[in-house]
Amino acid sequence: MLTLVISLPLSTQRQKKISAGLQAAGMSFSILPGVVGSELSEAEIGSFAPFRFMARFRREIGPAEVGCTLSHKLALETFLASSESTALILEDDAVIPSNLGDAIALLVNRLPGNWGILKVGGIGGVRGRLLQETAVGKIVETHATTVCAHAYVISRQGASQLLRRILPIRFPYDIYLRDTHVHGARTFEVVPTLVVQEDLAGSRIQCDRMERPPSSDLRSFVAYRTWKLGHEIRRRAHIVKTIGLSAAVAPSRITRHS
Structure with missing residues (x-):
């Protein structure tokens, strides 16, 4: 498995910390310079993100969010240029547990052959169906x-699917990763999460978002409602097609695969 750590060139303290964590876990890795x-x-921002206003969030996308997406794009391309069948992509503020390598090996071994993405780090709730319970968590x-998007494992098929629609940039990368109906990769997540994230409040992306609060004017609200309607129709149709009707009707509940 190829392990890539996305890190901005000047983030030397973060690089030292995550390097120590990965070394303690017995995992080889490479630092991949991120896009500032x-x-x-x-x-340049306009060429990558021509639709700067995001109706979903009623604000413009920030430069740091564009740089984040381009950094993950580079990581996916680097992986596909290698001979490895899977890759672990990390951001430099990920906190590495000592059993991470073994846990990922166990989880990947339990996935179906056409899997695309396995998230091993994240914040918030997971929606979907229980595939299997393992010693390190539920899949x-x-x-x-x-x-x-600080920690996820990806197959070559999943990387290709993500790259297919990563441009033009319409949303922050973690939201793109979240929207399985947009990229189409078969996606799994381990519960509870294996990799937590630190320094979230001080990240450049969070500062970007604070500098661009949601617009409260009527035009933005109408744009949001229009986007929301189309998004829900596409999302629920995708759920019915890939997971099942029960998950589309009650999306907040984790149900067991039959």
Whole structure:
């Protein structure tokens, strides 16, 4: 398994900390320099994210969010250029448990052959169906993952599916990863999460979001409601197709695979 750590060039303290964690877990890895969003010109941001206003959040996407997506895009491309069949993609604020490598090996071995993504870190609730209970957690096939993208395992098929629709950038990367009906990769998540995240409040992305509060004008509200209607129709149709009607009707409940 290829392990890639996305880190901005100047984040040396984070690099030291996650390197120590991975070494303690007995895992080999490479540091992948991330894209610094603040160094992108307006023209560059516009070329990657031509639809700057996000009706979903009623605000413009920030430079750090664009840089984050481009960094994960680079990680996916780096993985596909390798000879490895799976990759663990981490952000540099991930906290590495000592059993991470063994836990991932166990979980991947229990997944179906056409799996695409296995999230091993995230914040929030998981929606979907219980596939299997293991010694390290429950494997849930999900149509709506947790948020944050600091730790996930991916197959070559999953990486290809993510890259297919990663541009143009319409949402922050973790939201794109969450929306399985958009990228189409068969997605699973382990519950409880294996990898937590630190320094969330001080991240450049969080600062970006605070600097761009949601608009409260009528036009933004109408745009949001229009987006919401189309999103729900597409999302629930995808759930019925991939997981089943019961999950679409009661999406907040984790039900067992029959």
